[in-house]
Amino acid sequence: MSEITETIPADRRCWSVSWPQYTPVDVTPPELRPSALAHHVPSWAEAAATPDAVTDWAQRQAVALVPFQRDAQGWPLHPAGRTGRTGRNLGRWGENAAADPIVIAGTGPDRRILLITREDIHQEAIPGGMVDPGESAPAALVRELREETGVDLSDHQSVILGRDLVDDWRQSDHAWVASTSALYVLPITVTATAADDALDATWYPAGSMAALETAIAAAGRTLYAAHRPLIARALAHLDR
Template sequence: MSEITIVPAGLRDCAVSWPDYAPVDVTPEELLPRALEREVPFWAEGAATPDAVTDWAQRQAAALVPFQLDAQGWPLHPAGRTGLTGRNLGRWGENVAADPIVIAGTGSDRRILLGTRDDIHQEAIPGGMVDTHTGETAPAALVRELREETGVDLRDHQPVILGTGLVDDWRQTDHAWVASTFALYVLPATVAATAADDALDTTWYPAGSMAALESAIAAAGRTLYAAHRPLIARALAGAALITAA
């Protein structure tokens, strides 16, 4: 990932004047204007800049996390400046994701299903983007992403929706970010899982506690994706309450 411009806490709010702000453009080659003129990737919209997007009112109305447009009509990250600009995601503005967190067992025998992401090679929740092109819903995306990345089919299981919110995704910029629906599946025992799609590996890690999980990941010579740490901690607490009921 490109080096970012460090944003002091007092200047994160876009409403605060910062004349010298110089965010780093992280737009990959395939999303640059000249590339989009030749071919639009299947996972992306064809708008080279936010000016070409015509449905901002609808996007704002449907957003999981409210956001505003600046004076030139560009979407602004709800959490403020990121130090990055351009687009390294499929859509300008909010990119909607679904993150299924699967936990099996109870107490010290509890396990959590994580996958090794092929983009950053870190252990993460096996989630992904909602297919907004087809009108896919978040509940449907939870099932699809889990099945595609791990081979685990939980279509007959009812998850607990933990909430929605911003994800501190490494691809986010001032004008494109990720907001997700976080859901918890609690199983009595682990089930067979096989890595597929954009997961390099799939593992049931010990998760009796957050400390136990992080120790197990470190012992395997791997790293937990920092953006998913608070989601996993919340899910572990939720699973403990469910299994204790």
């Protein structure tokens, strides 16, 4: 949460701490404001203009990857505390479940990792995305990888590394991203072609985090900060 909450004092992030002067910035884009939703709901978003219009909070809390609470008026509260932002710039209020397939080929210093250049932020990232309604995380891992890189690993076994909050740039006090990250290990690299939300698909050296970040910098690109800890955990898992 460091990148998003750097303007929030550490002793004020917890929801249990009273802060009457707290004035978060509304990050809701025009297409998700009540007046716009009344006429058209984007295909990627739910119709609820505010959390009050959501009727299945008990179910959402029961299946959440990361447990969360709601405030006195029933609005969901970010599990990590105040973000300095309010409103919604994601598809759903509360938790938005994502799937991040980490694909690594080879072993040791010769390892390579498959990353995409994200269309929205133009940074190198894991080829993942949001879990569709009614879809399981394992199915989403396979689908997102195939849609964004053309790589089909439906017949490969993955290792679930974690279910974590993601420091996503769109998050707010009332809407955030939690991801299931999984590791796929291949003997060699396979052909990857960018598609869907990806501008490019590249196999980068990944013998270590330092090697990866050096290679990305040499290419004149930047690693998406929110995915750095996910990748670091994958490499640490392989180094055990």
